[in-house]
Amino acid sequence: MTDTHARLARLSAARWRLGVMLTAAMTAIYVGFTLLIAFNKPLLGTVLMPGLSLGILLGVVVIFTAWVLIMIYVRWTNRHYDDAVADIRRDHQEGR
Amino acid sequence: MAQAGEPNIIAMAGFVLFIALSLVITWIAARRTHNTKDFYAAGGSVTALQNGLALAGDYMSAASFLGIAGLVALSGFDGLVYSIGFLVGWPVVVCLIAEPLRNLGRFTFSDVVAFRLQQAPVRVAAAAGSLAVVAFYLIAQMVGAGNLIRLLFGIDYEVAVAIVGVVMLAYVLFGGMIATTWVQIVKAVLLLSGAFMLAMMVLARFSFNPLALFAEASNQYGTAVLAPGRLVSDPVDALSLGLALMFGTAGLPHILMRFYTVPDGRTARVSVAYATAIIGAFYLLTFILGFGAMVLVGQPAIRAVDAGGNMAAPLLAEVVGGQAFLGFIAAVAFATILAVVAGLTLAGAAALSHDVWVNVFRHGKATEREQMIVARSSTILLAALSIVLGIAFKGQNVAYMVGLAFAIAASANFPALVLSMFWKHFTTRGAQASILFGTVATLVLIYLSPTIQIDLLHNKATIFPYRNPGLFTIPMSFVIGILVSLMTPEPSAVQGFAKLEQQIHFGAAD
Numbered sequence: 001m002t003d004t005h006a007r008l009a010r011l012s013a014a015r016w017r018l019g020v021m022l023t024a025a026m027t028a029i030y031v032g033f034t035l036l037i038a039f040n041k042p043l044l045g046t047v048l049m050p051g052l053s054l055g056i057l058l059g060v061v062v063i064f065t066a067w068v069l070i071m072i073y074v075r076w077t078n079r080h081y082d083d084a085v086a087d088i089r090r091d092h093q094e095g096r
Numbered sequence: 097m098a099q100a101g102e103p104n105i106i107a108m109a110g111f112v113l114f115i116a117l118s119l120v121i122t123w124i125a126a127r128r129t130h131n132t133k134d135f136y137a138a139g140g141s142v143t144a145l146q147n148g149l150a151l152a153g154d155y156m157s158a159a160s161f162l163g164i165a166g167l168v169a170l171s172g173f174d175g176l177v178y179s180i181g182f183l184v185g186w187p188v189v190v191c192l193i194a195e196p197l198r199n200l201g202r203f204t205f206s207d208v209v210a211f212r213l214q215q216a217p218v219r220v221a222a223a224a225g226s227l228a229v230v231a232f233y234l235i236a237q238m239v240g241a242g243n244l245i246r247l248l249f250g251i252d253y254e255v256a257v258a259i260v261g262v263v264m265l266a267y268v269l270f271g272g273m274i275a276t277t278w279v280q281i282v283k284a285v286l287l288l289s290g291a292f293m294l295a296m297m298v299l300a301r302f303s304f305n306p307l308a309l310f311a312e313a314s315n316q317y318g319t320a321v322l323a324p325g326r327l328v329s330d331p332v333d334a335l336s337l338g339l340a341l342m343f344g345t346a347g348l349p350h351i352l353m354r355f356y357t358v359p360d361g362r363t364a365r366v367s368v369a370y371a372t373a374i375i376g377a378f379y380l381l382t383f384i385l386g387f388g389a390m391v392l393v394g395q396p397a398i399r400a401v402d403a404g405g406n407m408a409a410p411l412l413a414e415v416v417g418g419q420a421f422l423g424f425i426a427a428v429a430f431a432t433i434l435a436v437v438a439g440l441t442l443a444g445a446a447a448l449s450h451d452v453w454v455n456v457f458r459h460g461k462a463t464e465r466e467q468m469i470v471a472r473s474s475t476i477l478l479a480a481l482s483i484v485l486g487i488a489f490k491g492q493n494v495a496y497m498v499g500l501a502f503a504i505a506a507s508a509n510f511p512a513l514v515l516s517m518f519w520k521h522f523t524t525r526g527a528q529a530s531i532l533f534g535t536v537a538t539l540v541l542i543y544l545s546p547t548i549q550i551d552l553l554h555n556k557a558t559i560f561p562y563r564n565p566g567l568f569t570i571p572m573s574f575v576i577g578i579l580v581s582l583m584t585p586e587p588s589a590v591q592g593f594a595k596l597e598q599q600i601h602f603g604a605a606d
Contacts, residue, residue: 004598005594005597005598008597008598008601009597011601012597012600012601016518018191019191019192020191020192022187022191023187023188023191023192026184026187026188026342027342029184030180030181030184030338030342031335031338031339033180034177034334034335034338035331035335037177037324037334038330038331038332038334038335039331041323041324041325042323044173044323044324045319045320045322045323045324047314047319047322049307050307050311050314051306051307051308051309051310051311051312051313051314051322052307052310052322053173053319053322053323055173055176055322055323055324056173056176056310056322056383059173059176059179059180059383060380060383062180062183062184063179063180063183063376063379063380064376066183066184066186066187066372066376067369067372067373067376069187069191070186070187070190070191070368070369070372071369073187073190073191073365074190074365074366074368074369077195077362077365078362078365078366082362085601085602088601089602
């Protein structure tokens, strides 16, 4: 039981670290984008080519980034986390 | 250009068809709805793709389709701030909330907050937070519905709002979560294909090059439409709205409730990946719809029909596809509103009956039969409330109203949810204080904001100069939750944390 708890706590910490890191990355990217909107409107208004401003380009990039971050989390949990939980759960049930 | 209020046969036919289809779904679902698990959580048997579509259906509301297209059409780039903000909340949902929520609770997010705390006080607070979010979200949907029917069928705004309330009531009352989920799925597919067709018809006029469309917009209205402008004029307001949108998603009761409809944590997680792909694609389409309406319909014509710009997408459909396509798009928009209203009502009913009635008044000892009666009575109450609120708030921009719902969700629900799952020393008093502060502070600051005081009540000045309070209320809810917890240690809550941690990973079975 103690062993189960210790292993679970380690796994929990690993998932929490990844989750917080990805959330922080998303927050930094989005807040950065919002701060540019708030404080440097002319920069985002820079027209890169007819019809495309830097603001619109970055907006599209932010939308794609959100999806990429989700896929990083889903791939890690599907490949590593689920197996690790299954291992701990099996040992836990055999042990009691 | 059709006059507002001129009846459109195809729109009516499309709408009647959708209502008929959704009532058939409801009838089938009603026969499968036997107990509270069916009613609130569709029996827990929804697949990842189904739940992804249903999440997208719940999320792509009238605000997304009508409101954002309108904001982009009237303000250009500024409208996109909403599109982007609505999407960036999803990584937060999947990384921090979805799986633990699935494994810890049964029907509402209060199940999770109350997991190792005292049931009654936490649930009353959490239900208050949920209901405040649901109320503001409902207002936005109802206002969108009223405008749309007035434009298409020439029915009075008030009557239109009542019709939406009654049809939605039928879904939720008889079909519960099973019907609501399937209505969401049908609606998500309809909305995505409708928006895609509309975008393609717009792009066909610009040799399928979005940049040519944007370039034409800046030719007609100046390059300012491609840059941030008036709408987010104040830096603090921009940041405040941004944070509310980002963290609000993870506190929306009707979205959180969807994670109980899937069998396990893995399905919950994968369903978010599907949902985000669908929603992201849809928001990219809103860029094209908004600028398309700006160029092809023209800002004066959009303003003439509705000052808030909510009718930009339907008007665009008429310009590129004639009356028939206007009818189709209008029916899709209507389906969208109905489905979202149903999801919201179900979440509100769960807060009232599962949290307040069953777990507070009856201390968790109500029979299945009694619980179903209370759940259905709550549904009727909320449907009546949504009709009244929809009529009272006529004329507001729907995307803005949804922004406020997100501010409440981010300040009232999100901090308590995170602290309860990840911080061992969180206590009952801390949870109560955090949720109630988040709800009340957000509501008070919204009341004092220029939108209510100056735009609605026509006062000359107000003491709180920002339109969205999220920047202040979200961090303060966290701080209050932590400080109050430290002042009121709760040994039983600390002891319960080991069990909570085990169940977060193993699920409720062990």
